[in-house]
Amino acid sequence: MGFKHVFVCVNQRPPGHPMGSCADKGSREIYQTLMEKIQMDPDLMMNVAVTPTGCLGPCAIGPTIVVYPEGVWYGNVKSEDIDEIIESHLKGDKPVERLVVSKGKPPGLL
Numbered sequence: 001m002g003f004k005h006v007f008v009c010v011n012q013r014p015p016g017h018p019m020g021s022c023a024d025k026g027s028r029e030i031y032q033t034l035m036e037k038i039q040m041d042p043d044l045m046m047n048v049a050v051t052p053t054g055c056l057g058p059c060a061i062g063p064t065i066v067v068y069p070e071g072v073w074y075g076n077v078k079s080e081d082i083d084e085i086i087e088s089h090l091k092g093d094k095p096v097e098r099l100v101v102s103k104g105k106p107p108g109l110l
Ligand code: FES
Pocket: 009, 010, 011, 020, 021, 022, 023, 054, 055, 056, 057, 058, 059, 060, 062, 063, 064
């Protein structure tokens, strides 16, 4: 298990904003749940940093999460997906492919 840094978009736009936001789609709960699970596990505590961020770009497919050093971009993440991301990717170094929207660069960039 190598060191990982996880960025979770918790951007909140005003109600009715045409772009919506990850916070509207539950990203703050995702961030909270991820933090709680990491704090309960000493291995994760030593090897994973989690940072809440502003908009990461691909709002339409949020909630958006990026995991470095791989630069794996996840989209449409739900709270129910967190255990799988922890076990498979953060602990096992295997990204959860069904949620991956891009690797190495933001989705939509060539
Ligand atoms: S609001 Fe989350 S990616 Fe833009």
